[in-house]
Amino acid sequence: MSKSVMGLEASIPDCVVRPRYTEEVRKILIWCSDRKIPVSPISAGLSGGFACPVTRPGGIILDMSRMNRIIEIDEDNRYVIIEPGVTNGQLWSYMKKHHPKYIPPIADGAPPAATVLGDGIDRGFSLVTSSMGPQGEIFMGAEVVVPAGDILNYGSMALNGAKPFYRWGLGPELFSTLMGSQGTMGVVTKGVVKIFPHPHYKTIKAYAMGNPTDMQNLTLELGKLEFGIAHNTVMVQGGNWPLVMTRWPKDKVPHDYSFYKKIGVPEWWMNWEVWAQTQEEMDHVLKTIDEYAEKFKKSDKCLEPDKIKEWKLHPKQIESRLRKPNKIAIPYSYWEAGFLFITWYIPWNESAKFAEYYNSVLKKYGFPEVMWIASIERCRQAICMPIVCFDSSKPEDFQRVQDMNRETTEYCLQKGWINYRPDPYVHAPSTYSKAGIYLKYLRKVKEMFDPNYILHPGRLMLP
Template structure:
């Protein structure tokens, strides 16, 4: 193996000295995220600008058998870009070009470092009638990383996971080849990640960077209506939530359905906030949709199981903002700068059991909790978050939050859910439960693509 100094020189030769660091400060910061996973330092942090530079770095890492971890903003909170075995963290955010917007085929092609915030702003300015599915992670989250973890966003109720909206990939394979996936592999257009070809995108999406490094991504865009509004309902019976979500989905009038619950402020303890977002190009369209939503839920209004909350402008602004700053604010509930959530993807019928479990676990471990549930697809599933905030200056509270999270993850798995953006511990839980032949397939794919095992080792490692 080449000496660290020689490796550093080689990396500098590829990207330039300003974009390689092996200094303690960068190694410290890139060793951890805002969640609860233990840190592990990289040997180098490197910021490539082009796919060619990524290729060169990957070839070098293969020659030297050095681990390599591609990183967006590191906001998964489950340690997915903590370099478990050191090596190189590739901070992709210098690859920040929006390369193409095809208005007629409604897609955008971006480089790997383009953030959710920048794309949102760019579309608002240059293509105001188009939008993408913005997640509630902070705006610095990257489009690519969100797709790689199968993120969800504001359009997931209508169009599924954000990764379902991918329309093509350019990938540097773990052995250094640059490869295109989807329609862009045979055409200049990036309208499909698979069909009518074999869908190879599944070799990369959901693999957390263990099978290649995405350098470009096509993303489907959707109509952006001129107006948007929120209808906010309150319910106090968890058993009714699945049916309410289904009824909202049945209208096919609702953009996004989110249900949240938290013990504070006290006046809302024990109630569920059901937020239905509607959009329209005219007052008439919005009014029609409002009416459809009212009609769908009328039975529950009559039985007084559901109430409508009139929203003041001050209250409305944060609910309407995209992304929601309230998601980040949850980290400061304990005045301590930390939160993490287990976010299993699960049938919506599980809502009552999950909310009961959340409250039970929060009491058991004495941690502050909240939950946000997002409907995905036309009722096909939901993301239910077991969220716990903690104080980073309080190690005991952090330990309790961690125990609470794992208990919830195990419970969700037992109930038939599938853990989302699972950390390495949760990945093991998933793989323990997985069909053995699926595991064999995963292992074969991994060995075929990454023979030297350099890509984000520790993640999706099939024993």
């Protein structure tokens, strides 16, 4: 499963250790550091990217899934303190029962068994990402154990256990060294993330487009309506028609667009998930989206005005899309036997170029052209995620995926686009070859926390 879903270079460790308490983690790390035994921490192992699997045979997998306590929920300061094994489904159901006015920032599309902190530390996206920003902005603090045995508290918690109300710590902050580190800088034993209001008024507004440029530009116009419309549209995401096709077994569905056109699936589309405190507020947001769509169709920016129209969703479709947590990513394994998310952060106004380029390369290598794009922080950034559907039972398919991955990575880096959760054999070497000074100081930070280089060796171009 690791190879077919989470990463192509997964290997087998010598053993799996499952601690229950912070002190157990501390003793394990001291013991392993003294003996220079590799330790690869995972929160639960259900990542959809490249970050979790052991990349070099041997050593210990430190499985944090038994550390699954919900420690504190503070509604006034709007945060939750949890352990790394707390899952999306666990925290969502707990808050629904005990704190129904608030929701946790779980990853939209990640299954209930995925962990909250795993996505947060990876700086992923949540169900309110378009309104509130990426998970890195929502993470407020952490308790981290390093191989020397020290226990660090990040953010305002560094001051003798003060409340985690301030992420930036005491003077120069160390917190950023943890984010995106893929388990190389320490083992998180507690984390703090923001929680958000859970209003009763919610719906989905969807628009069809004929091309990714119109999708990009109409969405950007609405994203600029900050302190209002753009903050109400908490999750703004879309893509192309193969997103529908590849959710079914390859031999059971047609592969040409004509079939999907007949059943009402647009070539490209964008969904705006609208949350509001009142019906009046929600009606205003929906009306504004319609008005801006009509205005955009008449503008010089619009390439195919006849194809821009509201995609009327069935109430069951809206209900399904609003359900959290959901399992919308899982069906992509039905197409063949494996799937891989290769995700890039780029400026929103370059997302159409990304989609056109990447889809052309997917087609060249014989993969379906599956493209998903979502707004981050009101279209300041885009998270662009080609979904590579392949047959994990065929060794030649692994090679085909990586050949495609190498070609696209070189192009994307030249454009200044940044991979999130970099692959250790493709993205990281290519990225750091263009940022040598950055890598030099990243290694110095690594040596400060982990002088014997035991934590997740091979990640991020670190020994």
